[in-house]
Amino acid sequence: MNKLFVVGIGPGAYEQMTVRAVNILQSCEVIVGYTVYVDLVREHFPGKRFLTTPMTREIERCRMAFEAAAAGQTTAMICSGDAGVYGMSGLMLEIGGEFPGVEVEIVPGVTAATGGAAVLGAPLMHDFAVVSLSDLMTPWETIEARLLAAAEADFVICLYNPSSRKRSGYLQRACDLILRYRSGDTVCGTVSNIGREGETVALFLLRELRDVQTDMFTTVFIGNSQTKVIGGRMVTPRIPLCHINHVLSGEEK
Amino acid sequence: MNKLFVVGIGPGAYEQMTVRAVNILQSCEVIVGYTVYVDLVREHFPGKRFLTTPMTREIERCRMAFEAAAAGQTTAMICSGDAGVYGMSGLMLEIGGEFPGVEVEIVPGVTAATGGAAVLGAPLMHDFAVVSLSDLMTPWETIEARLLAAAEADFVICLYNPSSRKRSGYLQRACDLILRYRSGDTVCGTVSNIGREGETVALFLLRELRDVQTDMFTTVFIGNSQTKVIGGRMVTPRIPLCHINHVLSGEEK
Numbered sequence: 001m002n003k004l005f006v007v008g009i010g011p012g013a014y015e016q017m018t019v020r021a022v023n024i025l026q027s028c029e030v031i032v033g034y035t036v037y038v039d040l041v042r043e044h045f046p047g048k049r050f051l052t053t054p055m056t057r058e059i060e061r062c063r064m065a066f067e068a069a070a071a072g073q074t075t076a077m078i079c080s081g082d083a084g085v086y087g088m089s090g091l092m093l094e095i096g097g098e099f100p101g102v103e104v105e106i107v108p109g110v111t112a113a114t115g116g117a118a119v120l121g122a123p124l125m126h127d128f129a130v131v132s133l134s135d136l137m138t139p140w141e142t143i144e145a146r147l148l149a150a151a152e153a154d155f156v157i158c159l160y161n162p163s164s165r166k167r168s169g170y171l172q173r174a175c176d177l178i179l180r181y182r183s184g185d186t187v188c189g190t191v192s193n194i195g196r197e198g199e200t201v202a203l204f205l206l207r208e209l210r211d212v213q214t215d216m217f218t219t220v221f222i223g224n225s226q227t228k229v230i231g232g233r234m235v236t237p238r239i240p241l242c243h244i245n246h247v248l249s250g251e252e253k
Numbered sequence: 254m255n256k257l258f259v260v261g262i263g264p265g266a267y268e269q270m271t272v273r274a275v276n277i278l279q280s281c282e283v284i285v286g287y288t289v290y291v292d293l294v295r296e297h298f299p300g301k302r303f304l305t306t307p308m309t310r311e312i313e314r315c316r317m318a319f320e321a322a323a324a325g326q327t328t329a330m331i332c333s334g335d336a337g338v339y340g341m342s343g344l345m346l347e348i349g350g351e352f353p354g355v356e357v358e359i360v361p362g363v364t365a366a367t368g369g370a371a372v373l374g375a376p377l378m379h380d381f382a383v384v385s386l387s388d389l390m391t392p393w394e395t396i397e398a399r400l401l402a403a404a405e406a407d408f409v410i411c412l413y414n415p416s417s418r419k420r421s422g423y424l425q426r427a428c429d430l431i432l433r434y435r436s437g438d439t440v441c442g443t444v445s446n447i448g449r450e451g452e453t454v455a456l457f458l459l460r461e462l463r464d465v466q467t468d469m470f471t472t473v474f475i476g477n478s479q480t481k482v483i484g485g486r487m488v489t490p491r492i493p494l495c496h497i498n499h500v501l502s503g504e505e506k
Contacts, residue, residue, distance in 0.1 A: 008367075010271065018363060019275060020268035082367040086491065089371070090378035093488045106371035108363045110271060114261075114335040118342070118359035125343035126391070127399050129382040129408060137491060138379070142407070146380050149406035153399045155382060235346045238339065238390060 001103045004069035006089045008082040008109025009037065011194035014044050016110050024107055025076055032065040033078040040196075041078060049073075062092055066099040082111035086132055086160055113158045116191035116219040119201050121233025123189060123221045128156035133163065133170045147174055151181040156227065156236055159220040163213075171220065175210035178222060182206060187223040189234040190214060203234055254356045257322035257349075259342045261335040261362025262290065264447035267297050269363050277360055278329055285318040286331040293449075294331060302326075315345055319352040335364035339385055339413055366411045369444035369472040372454050374486025376442060376474045381409035386416070386423045400427055404434040409480065409489055412473040415443075416466075424473065428463035431475060435459055440476040442487045443467060456487055 005024050010016035017025075025031060025045050031038065035052040042050060051068070053061040062077070069075040079087035089106045096104050117124045129150035135143060150157050157178065162171045178186075184207030192200045192215070204212060206222060214220065227236040258277050263269035278284060278298050284291065288305040295303060304321070306314040315330065322328040332340035342359045349357050370377045382403035388396060403410050410431065415424045431439075437460030445453045445468070457465060459475060467473065480489040 013273075015273035015276065016271050016361070018263065018269050018271050020266075022272060023268065082363075082371075084367055084370045084375045084377050085381075086378065090375035090488050090491050093375055093483050093486050094490060096484060106375065108269070108367045108371040110335075110361045110363060111367055114337055114361045114364055114367075117337045118335075118361040122337045122343035122346055122359065124337050125339065127382070127384045127396075129380070129403070130377075131380045143380075146406045146408060149402040149408075150382070153402035154395070155399060155402075230346050231350060233346050235343050237347060238343050 002069045002072060002101055003074060004065060004092070004102050004104050005076040005107055006083045006092050006104060007076045007078050007107040008084070008087065008111070009041060009078050009080060010110040011081060011112060011115040011196065012040050013195035014041070016115065016195050018107070018109060021107050021109060025078070027074060028076045029073045030068040030075040031078060032061060032068065032075065034061070037078050037080050058088065058091060059095070062088065062095045065092070066095060066102055069102045070099050081115070082109045084108065085111045085113070085130070112160060112194060112219040115194045117221065119191045119194060119199065120189040120203075120221060121230070121235050123223055123227060123234045123236050124156055124158065125236045125238045126156060126224060126226070128158055130158045130160065132160040133167065133174055134161040135167070144177060147177045148180065151178040154224045156224045157222040159222070161216060162218055162220045164216045171212065171214055172210045175206060179206060179210075182222070182225070186225070187227040187229055187234055189221045190218050192218040194219065203229060255322045255325060255354055256327060257318060257345070257355050257357050258329040258360055259336045259345050259357060260329045260331050260360040261337070261340060261364070262294060262331050262333060263363040264334060264365060264368040264449065265293050266448035267294070269368065269448045271360070271362060274360050274362060278331070280327060281329045282326045283321040283328040284331060285314060285321065285328060287314070290331050290333050293333075311341065311344060312348070315341065315348045318345070319348060319355055322355045323352050334368070335362045337361065338364045338366070338383070365413060365447060365472040368447045370474065372444045372447060372452065373442040373456075373474060374483070374488050376476060376480060376487045376489050377409055377411065378489045378491045379409060379477060379479070381411055383411045383413065385413040386420070386427055387414040388420070397430060400430045401433065404431040407477045409477045410475040412475070414469060415471055415473045417469045424465065424467055425463045428459060432459060432463075435475070435478070439478070440480045440482055440487055442474045443471050444474075445471040447472065456482060
């Protein structure tokens with residue numbers, strides 16, 4: 001059975017790949033991916049055959065990977081972040097039915113939600129919802145219902161694809177929906193180019209976030225009702241602070 | 254400024270750590286953690302000073318780490334999975350205010366949601382909500398409201414801490430809440446001991462999941478209305494299949 005790996009390479013820096021991802025890419029003959037991600041790893045894996053397609057050519061890219069694997073070449077399809085969060089692993093498993101001689105293995109990675117959270121501080125310490133604002137393949141009504149539900153139930157909310165050239169007002173629309181249930185003082189944060197050159201991080205209140213311009217390399221975090229700023233970091237406490245103070249004063253059971 | 258690293262070591266296997274996590278642990282003199290996690294990494298980092306506390310002693314553990322760092326020793330606090338998802342990074346940043354001479358850096362890792370998803374297939378390909386069923390520090394009413402909101406808005410739902418010895422009926426209660434909005438035929442999966450000895454994976458329908466016994470090393474995935482089983486894997490399609498077939502037949506724009 002020929003093996004085809006679907007590998008999450010993390011936010012972008014070589015160091016943020018898992019040891020397993022590195023070992024697999026080193027062992028592969030062919031590495032397939034979106035041009036931008038292949039360029040991120042190319043220098044670390046010399047001597048490989050790299051196959052790329054531009055952004056809209058996902059299905060063609062998947063078939064390229066399956067065809068290389070079916071021809072007997074150890075092959076990896078790479079994705080930024082985790083392969084299973086808005087990545088290629090679902091499509092790969094769907095297309096896999098046409099290539100019964102190829103076994104797909106998914107190799108997880110650090111996704112933008114956790115990679116970005118680490119840069120901001122600790123915003124995801126409690127229950128959270130991940131929502132993509134891209135309506136390319138999801139009706140806006142579905143996105144809207146999810147934002148409202150997550151806001152009302154006081155989830156920390158992490159937004160992927162907050163905007164693009166074609167969708168410049170989407171983050172503002174999302175904030176306005178969330179503001180129906182959350183205070184304008186809710187602590188929010190944005191991280192761009194996580195772990196790469198040009199990494200930028202910023203904190204906002206929810207009422208300010210609605211006017212912030214983001215791009216497709218930005219991940220947005222909207223705190224829950226307990227999220228606060230501690231020493232310049234965005235922190236969602238897991239243990240209520242009153243309990244911590246109680247425990248810190250030596251009364252822990 | 255003394256550096257204190259909070260390092261997510263991933264689900265448990267050495268290979269699932271990031272390169273950065275490995276490099277940092279290699280560079281540290283002191284590694285602090287919950288006994289079980291320290292035992293997972295100990296053999297890979299010989300010659301380090303290991304400090305451990307049992308499960309309920311989180312605050313003591315944090316203070317140990319800060320005291321080692323404040324005394325000038327390069328120190329890492331390790332957490333399983335990602336340090337920022339129900340991990341120690343929030344508490345570390347909260348306690349950090351007492352140690353102004355120590356700078357905390359969070360190092361992200363593969364969390365159980367993405368690590369487990371990779372074993373199951375691709376359940377998290379679309380918007381998802383992560384909910385912990387532990388009511389140790391969260392009122393059950395809050396957990397219930399979040400489960401209902403996530404179910405109604407058709408999020409894929411990932412459950413952490415689905416049960417423990419003291420909370421044996423919690424997964425059943427959670428399933429019954431979700432069943433108010435989701436079909437009993439919804440595809441679900443469980444993964445235990447991700448990436449470690451004894452890794453087990455199983456698929457269920459939601460109506461079956463309510464009777465499944467889990468433990469604290471299990472992560473539970475409840476699909477959205479589109480999630481299906483493809484070749485024995487749990488897959489939430491990102492692109493509607495009708496669209497894929499359309500594109501596969503050569504009509505992609």
